[in-house]
Amino acid sequence: MKREDFEVAFDQAKTWMAQLEGPDMDDAPNETEPFLLSYIIERLSPFFEDGTKLSSAEEIEILLLVKTVMVALDRALTSRNAKGS
Numbered sequence: 001m002k003r004e005d006f007e008v009a010f011d012q013a014k015t016w017m018a019q020l021e022g023p024d025m026d027d028a029p030n031e032t033e034p035f036l037l038s039y040i041i042e043r044l045s046p047f048f049e050d051g052t053k054l055s056s057a058e059e060i061e062i063l064l065l066v067k068t069v070m071v072a073l074d075r076a077l078t079s080r081n082a083k084g085s
Helices: 003-020 034-044 056-084
Strands: none
Touching: 003 056, 034 056
């Protein structure tokens, strides 16, 4: 992967987040890894051992970063498969 891959992936992840926050669920994006994303969202919700909890903004920021990595890895795999074909 190259740095440019992450920049494109970050833009795609921001678009994905905007669609999630939209009023119409019919516009909700398709998820390539729904079980992984569900697991991450579940793990963001519990309290830390000291009783503190992430704010909504912190949860969104973490989710955006994780989604960026997921998109970048998906793009890298797609690119690698295309070169191998």
